[in-house]
Structure formats: C-alpha cells, structure tokens
C-alpha cells in the first residue's frame with residue numbers, strides 16, 4: 001500500500017529500507033522522501049517503521065557491531 005502518496009512510497013519500500021539499515025523517520029525522509037511534501041503520511045510511516053523494526057531490526061542488529069537503538073523522531 002502507499003504510505004506517502006505525495007512521493008509514491010509504499011510500505012514495501014519502507015520495509016526494504018529498514019532491512020538495509022534505516023531506523024528512523026529521518027532515514028526514511030532522506031532515503032525515500034517520505035513526508036517531505038505535506039507530512040500527512042508521517043504518523044502512518046512511523047507505524048510501518050516501528051512494525052518493520054520489530055520484524056527486521058536491520059543489518060547491524062545482533063552482529064556485535066554496536067548497532068544503535070531505533071530513533072522514532
């Protein structure tokens with residue numbers, strides 16, 4: 001489904017970004033453009049981000065590389 005209509009960003013793209021290491025809305029904004037136009041999508045994008053992080057904490061998690069805690073700002 002589309003999460004960010006303005007920039008045609010889907011939940012699938014957000015999950016893929018999390019898999020590649022995105023851990024905050026700032027990361028999604030920089031990588032996918034989520035929320036950069038009207039911002040209406042930010043609450044939904046945050047929910048998708050949190051769900052994705054629960055399922056797939058990203059490449060650094062559990063690797064013993066000192067991964068950082070997710071930031072939801």
Ligand code: FES
Pocket residue numbers: 003004005006007034035036037038039040041042
């Ligand atoms: S819906 Fe995402 S910036 Fe407008």
